[in-house]
Amino acid sequence: MDSTNLLLVGLPGAGKSTYLTALWAVEKDGKSNHLLSCDGLPSESSYIDGMRDNWMDLKVVRRTTFAEPMEIIIPMKSRETEVSLNLSLPDFKGEVFQKLLDNIEPEDVKNWCCKSNGILFMLNINSSSPCILHDQISGDS
Numbered sequence: 001m002d003s004t005n006l007l008l009v010g011l012p013g014a015g016k017s018t019y020l021t022a023l024w025a026v027e028k029d030g031k032s033n034h035l036l037s038c039d040g041l042p043s044e045s046s047y048i049d050g051m052r053d054n055w056m057d058l059k060v061v062r063r064t065t066f067a068e069p070m071e072i073i074i075p076m077k078s079r080e081t082e083v084s085l086n087l088s089l090p091d092f093k094g095e096v097f098q099k100l101l102d103n104i105e106p107e108d109v110k111n112w113c114c115k116s117n118g119i120l121f122m123l124n125i126n127s128s129s130p131c132i133l134h135d136q137i138s139g140d141s
Contacts, residue, residue: 003073003086007112010122012094018061019122020072020091021051027074028052039077039084047091048072069093069108 010016024045027038042048047070051061069090077084096106113119 002084003088004118005088005112005116007109007116007119008089008091008122009097009119010094011097011124014094014122014124016094016122017051017091018055019120020048020089021055021061024048024072024074025052025055027076033079035079036076037079038074040075042073042075069096069112 008016008020026032027034028041030038030040032038055061069092072089072091074087074089075084076087090108090112092109092112096109099106100109
């Protein structure tokens, strides 16, 4: 089965883990009828199931605190083409991406960038420090 690797990028508090949790909550039963839907359970789902349980109970989804990212692999299938693939997403903690703004390239992020088919970049516009990226970008002009 082909694997599609997406790098989920965002600073701390951007909602990366919450997004993964919501995606899993919607797709877990495989009955969403989306064009691309879950086609079975990941080989290991206890990590994301725990976050899903909190999300379903309207509790705050815990922040990722692991030094190494948890890789979440969700089997998916296209409703139109019947093509199956594994959607592979790493759950990095946001501080890893903060290092990129300081021109530090963590090796695990570099490796994921090399093997990724796409990047989903998330921003939290309600952050207590909304100018963090603006300051970095405007300083480079």
